[in-house]
Amino acid sequence: KTKSREVFVCDQCGNESLQWQGLCPACGAGDALKRVTVARAAPPHRALTAGSGEPRLLSQVAEQDEPRIPTGLAELDRVLGGGLVLGSVTLLGGDPGIGKSTLLLQAGDTLSRATPTLYVTGEESLRQVSLRARRLEVSGERLQLLAETSVETLLEQAVQSGARVLVIDSIQTMFAANVESSPGSASQVRESAAALVRFAKASGVSVLIIGHVTKEGIIAGPRILEHMVDTVLYFESDAGSRYRLVRAVKNRFGAANEVGVFAMTEQGLKEVKNPSAIFLSQHAQPVAGSSVMVAREGSRPMLIEVQALTDESQGMNPRRVAVGLEANRLALLLAVLHRHGGISTAGRDVFLNVVGGVRISETAADLPAVLATVSSARDKPLAGRIVCFGELGLAGEVRPVPYGEERLREAAKHGFERAIVPVANVPRRPIEGLEIIGVERLTEALHGAF
Ligand code: TYD
Ligand code: MG
Numbered sequence: 001k002t003k004s005r006e007v008f009v010c011d012q013c014g015n016e017s018l019q020w021q022g023l024c025p026a027c028g029a030g031d032a033l034k035r036v037t038v039a040r041a042a043p044p045h046r047a048l049t050a051g052s053g054e055p056r057l058l059s060q061v062a063e064q065d066e067p068r069i070p071t072g073l074a075e076l077d078r079v080l081g082g083g084l085v086l087g088s089v090t091l092l093g094g095d096p097g098i099g100k101s102t103l104l105l106q107a108g109d110t111l112s113r114a115t116p117t118l119y120v121t122g123e124e125s126l127r128q129v130s131l132r133a134r135r136l137e138v139s140g141e142r143l144q145l146l147a148e149t150s151v152e153t154l155l156e157q158a159v160q161s162g163a164r165v166l167v168i169d170s171i172q173t174m175f176a177a178n179v180e181s182s183p184g185s186a187s188q189v190r191e192s193a194a195a196l197v198r199f200a201k202a203s204g205v206s207v208l209i210i211g212h213v214t215k216e217g218i219i220a221g222p223r224i225l226e227h228m229v230d231t232v233l234y235f236e237s238d239a240g241s242r243y244r245l246v247r248a249v250k251n252r253f254g255a256a257n258e259v260g261v262f263a264m265t266e267q268g269l270k271e272v273k274n275p276s277a278i279f280l281s282q283h284a285q286p287v288a289g290s291s292v293m294v295a296r297e298g299s300r301p302m303l304i305e306v307q308a309l310t311d312e313s314q315g316m317n318p319r320r321v322a323v324g325l326e327a328n329r330l331a332l333l334l335a336v337l338h339r340h341g342g343i344s345t346a347g348r349d350v351f352l353n354v355v356g357g358v359r360i361s362e363t364a365a366d367l368p369a370v371l372a373t374v375s376s377a378r379d380k381p382l383a384g385r386i387v388c389f390g391e392l393g394l395a396g397e398v399r400p401v402p403y404g405e406e407r408l409r410e411a412a413k414h415g416f417e418r419a420i421v422p423v424a425n426v427p428r429r430p431i432e433g434l435e436i437i438g439v440e441r442l443t444e445a446l447h448g449a450f
Contacts, residue, residue: 008033009179009187014224017277019087034187037178066253069165069206072110075261075271078247078298079233081254084165087204088253089197091171091225092246093211094235099244100210102268104167105129105138105303107208108346109164112143118163122149122173122183136268149183151176151192155199163205167194170210171225186224193225216314238357244269245358247298257361258298277414279304279356289376291449292387292416293368294407295360297413301403301410305355306365308372312351324354325365331390333370335444340396340442343374363391364401370442371449382449387411388420400424408434420448 008017011034012288015026015271024032038222059367077083080090094100101123111117121129126147144161148154151174158166168174174192175183182188193209200207211225213234226232232250237243243263248254261275271276280292280303295304306325313319322330330352338344352369354360367390375382401407404425411419413432423438430436437448 004037005039007036009036009190010034011181011185011187014186014190019320024252034179034181034185036180036187036191048353049324055387063258069111069114071107073103073106073107073260073262073269073271074273076107076246078255079232079248079251079258079260081248081251081258084206084208085230085253086206087165087200088231089200089207089209090231090233091209091211092233093320094282095237096212096214096239098235099262099264099269100212100235101169102132102136103262104169104208104210105133106136106268108165108167109133109138109140109143112140115164116144116162117142117165117167118144118146118158118161119167119169120148120154120158121144122147123169135266138268148393149173149175155195158199158205159203166196166200166205166207168207168209170212172201172212190228194227197228198347206353217221232340236357236359238355241356243272243275243356243369245297247359255299275302276300277303279354279358281305281355288379288381289332289372289383290365291368291372291375293360293365293389294387294411295358295362295364295389296401296403296407297358297360301407302358303416304360305412306368306372307353307355308376309351309367310345310348310373310377311351313347318345318347319351321347321350322352324357324359325369329366330369331362332394333366336374336392336394336396336442337370337373341370341374342443343377343446343448345373345377348377362401363399364389364407366392367398367445371420371445374446374450378450383418385415385417386420386449387416387418388445388449390422390425390439390445392442398422398439398441398445405431408436418448420445 008020010024011032012029013027019032040108046426067086070083092100108117108119142225171189172184175188176191176195179191196207225353230252233246236245242264246256262269263270263272289308291306295302320330367388391400400422405427408431412431418435420437423440426436426438439445
């Protein structure tokens with residue numbers, strides 16, 4: 001005796017309204033509200049962590065309370081927080097063609113040897129998937145495959161097959177019968193995902209959902225799903241690079257911002273166990289407009305090249321473009337550089353790029369970004385094998401960042417000879433082979449670098 005009610009979900013932004021209206025009250029889109037029937041008596045919402053019964057001492061709650069299955073890819077396990085948690089819902093987002101299907105086909109194959117696993121494709125035919133599997137040398141002996149786009153049907157099949165892990169490729173091809181709009185629209189994506197989440201929570205089956213991020217995808221893609229799922233992983237990469245980063249932007253079962261690094265090969269994605277120096281371009285000679293930073297991505301340090309190009313601007317408004325760094329941060333850094341470094345970029349375009357398609361959100365990139373910019377403006381390479389990191393304050397001060405010593409050791413390991421770092425990050429004991437220059441102000445950093 002499940003009574004159902006109707007709501008209206010906007011096809012553009014996914015907002016839910018109780019009544020039909022001509023314009024979406026949230027985003028103002030016209031004629032975009034679509035009818036969605038929801039069962040009033042939702043299936044019992046069994047929380048993942050339910051059933052511990054009575055209170056326990058925190059110190060006595062064992063870690064293995066959260067059963068996990070390894071995916072066979074250590075780098076993927078790392079971003080998941082140590083393997084796939086039973087009953088969890090994970091969203092894997094990324095540009096089309098970046099490797100989402102490949103990654104989950106490989107992981108699905110391994111998972112299927114430990115626990116019944118069903119890979120549902122709405123993108124490709126079974127034949128196409130099997131051809132790919134053969135090319136990737138994925139045996140698929142125990143991996144079950146289903147070509148289906150109806151959420152209701154695939155969930156029935158999942159129950160029948162006894163699957164404990166369910167891969168959905170992709171959410172944009174799925175449709176739920178209770179929504180009147182077509183697959184890929186915001187309301188369909190949202191309701192299909194909601195049905196999958198309900199299923200996972202009620203059954204304890206782990207669900208991995210692939211979602212394409214398209215240019216418009218910020219709306220119709222994974223973004224509207226982020227809050228519905230436990231874990232959100234995104235692929236990052238440069239168009240030309242063969243390296244792929246998978247970053248956990250949200251993780252209820254592990255550290256957010258952890259990254260896994262893969263190399264793309266003919267046989268699929270291979271883990272890069274020691275990714276420290278893969279994001280350096282190989283320059284035979286020192287070049288102007290380039291600096292090397294020691295970033296800390298997730299739980300490990302990585303050497304990453306930051307490039308800058310300044311050029312006379314052709315337009316009225318000089319362009320400030322940052323790829324891999326925040327554009328607002330760039331504007332701020334250029335202002336600091338002008339006021340406290342005495343170097344003006346007025347009337348000049350400034351382009352900044354983090355090599356390898358890596359996105360850096362930590363402020364440790366401030367100093368490297370500024371030094372690369374000055375190097376380009378002066379057309380002069382930084383002196384010698386230099387690394388740097390540090391946050392820049394609005395008063396021109398250089399502020400410390402976490403894990404200074406660890407970063408410096410990594411730089412020394414890779415043969416760097418000098419480091420320009422915040423004073424407070426200078427370790428008490430020297431690091432062999434590395435001359436460490438501690439700076440308090442931007443001007444000192446500029447001095448040390450050229
Ligand atoms: P695919 O996994 O289909 O991308 P997505 O599912 O994100 O759209 O990968 C795109 C193509 O690249 C596909 O033809 C397989 C190929 N590919 C490799 O050959 N090796 C690899 O390591 C990866 C990741 C992809
Ligand atoms: Mg795909």
